[in-house]
Amino acid sequence: MGFEVGRFEGEVDEELICPICGGVLEEPVQAPQCEHAFCSACIQEWLSRQHTCPVDRNAITSAQLKPVPRILRNLLARLCIACDNAKFGCSVIVKLDALQQHLDECEHNPKRPVHCEQGCGLVIPKDELKDHNCVRDLRALIQQQQTKMSNFQTELADVKRMYTEQKRELQMLKEYMRAIRCSNPNPSPSIRAIEDEIETNEVIRWANSLPISRVTRWGGMISTPDAVLQAVIKRALIDSGSPSHIVNDLMDNAHERRWPPGLATLETRQLNRHTYEQYVTRRIPGKQAVVVMAHDNQHMGEDFNVEPGLVMIFAHGIE
Template identity: 65%
Template sequence: MGFEVTRFQGPVDEELVCPICTGVLEDPLQAPECEHVFCKSCITQWISRQPTCPVDRQSLTSAQLTQVPRILRNLLARLVISCDNAQYGCPRVLNLDTLSTHLEECEHNPKRPILCEQGCALVVPKDELKEHNCIKELRSLINKQQQKMNEYQHEFNELRFFIIEQRREMQLLKDFMRALKTSNPSMRAIADAMDREQQDREVVRWSSSLQRARVTRWGGMISTPDDSLQRMIKRTLTEMGCPSHILDDLMENCHECRWPPGLCSLETRQNNRRQYESYVCKRVPGKQAVLVLYCDNQHMGEEMMLEPGLVMIFAHGVE
C-alpha cells in the first residue's frame, strides 16, 4: 500500500500515484511493456488474482516486473512527508527517502521498545508500558521457556531411543556375523569383509561428529609422548566415543616409532612440513592434540598416512 497523499507537503504529481491504491508509490515496480508503475505490494497482490496490468489489461506476471527508472526514484525521494507518528505528537516533516531511518528512532513511536524500570528489566512497546505487569510477564516468559524445555526433552528422548535402536541393530548384526563365521567356514571371508565394512562406516560416522581443528604451530609437536600423557589422551578419546576397534591402534600411532616414513624422524618431518597443511585434523576436546584419521585423509600418500589414523599431540598451537 502506498502513502496517503494528504501526508505530503504541496501537490503530488499524478505520475507518482499508484493506480491501484491511489496512494503515493511505495517500493515501486514497473510493467515492462506499458510502463505503468505500481506499489510493489499492490501489484503483487493484483497479479496473484489475475496476471494482467490493472490499467490496460495487458498480460503481466510477477517475473516481468522491473525496477522503475532512477529519475522516478529521485522524484519520490524529494517528496516531503509528515512522520507516521504525527497523530502521537511528532512534528517532523522530512524527505520521503529519510522516513524509514527516522521511524526507527522516533520518540513518539507508540511501538518504540522501552526498558521496564519497575524491576523485571524486560523490553516492552511504549504504548503497552502502562498496562505492563512485571510478575505476569515474567511468569509468561518462564512458561514459554518451560514449554521449550519440554519440547527439547521430548526431542532428546526420541533421539536417545533412536540411538538405542541403532546400537541394538548393530549388535544383532555383529552377533549374526559372528554366528555366520562359526557355522559356515566358507562364508568367513565374506563375513570378515562385511564386518570390516561395518567398522569402517562406524569410524566415518564418528569422524563426522568431531570438530575440525587447525594446527598453527607444527613445530610444537610432541613426537615421543610419555605414558601419562598417552593415558590422558586415551581416556579423552574413550569419552569422545571412539570406536573400540581402533582405539588401541590410534594410541599406538601417537608415537613417532609407529609413524609413516614421512614423519618417523625429525629430519623427515622438517622436509615434509609443507604437506602438513593438507591434513584434515579433528580436535581432541580440551587437549592440545588432534586426530588425523585415515578416512578423512585418503588424499595423503602412504609416506604421510596410515590406518586407522594418527594421534598428534602438541605443546601448543592447536585451535
C-alpha cells in the same frame, strides 16, 4: 500497500502512484512488457487471484516481475514524507529513503523498545510500559524459557532415539556383512566397496557428532605424549563413540612419529605454523585434545593429512 499520499510534502507525480492501492509506491516492481509499476505487496496479492496486469490486462506472472528503473527509485527516494508517528507527536519530515532509519530511532515510536527502570531490567515496547508489572512479566518470561527448554529436551530425546536406531541398524548391517565375509573369505570388489562405504559413513557420522573446536595456543601442543596420557585420551575417544576400527589408528597418530610431513618435526611445525592453523579440529569431549579428521581437512593437502585422522593433545588452549 503504498504510502498515503497525504503524508508527502508537495504534489506527487502520478508515475509514482500505485494503480492498485492509490498510494505512493512502496518496494516497487514493474511488469515485464508494459512496464507498469506497482507496490510489491499489492501486485503479489493481485496475481494470487489473476495473472494479468491490473492496468492493461496483459498476461503476467509473479516470476516475470522485475525491479523498477533506477531513475524511478531515485525520484521516490527524494520525496519528503511525514513520520509514521506523527499522530503520536513526531513532527519530523524526512526523505523517503531515510524513513526507516528515522523510525528505528524515533522517540515517539510507541513500539520503541525501552528498559524497565523499576529493577527487573526487561526490555519492553514503550506503549506497554504503563501496564508493565515486573513480577508478573518475569514469571511469564521464566515460563516461556521453561517451555522452550522442555521442547528442546523433547527434540533432543527424539534425536538421540533416532541416532540410537541408526547405530543399531548400522551394527546389524555390519554383522550381516561380517557373516558374508566369513562365508566367503575372498569377497568380490563390490562387497569390499560396500564394507568400506559403511565404515567411512560410520567415521563421518561419529566425527560430526564432536563439536568444532578452536586451538588458541598452538604452543601448548604435546607432540610426544607418554603412554599414560595416550591411555586417557584413548578412553575418551571410546567414550565419545569412536568406531572401534579407527581408535588404535587415531592413537597411533597421536605421536609426531606418525604425523604427516608438514608436522613431522619441531622445525617443520615452526615453519608451517600459519598453514596448520587452518586445520578444522574437533574436540575430544572433556579433554585438552582434538582430532584432525582427514575428511574435514581435504583442503590442507597431503603434507598435512593422514587417514583416518590424527590426534593432537595440548597442555592448554582448546576452546
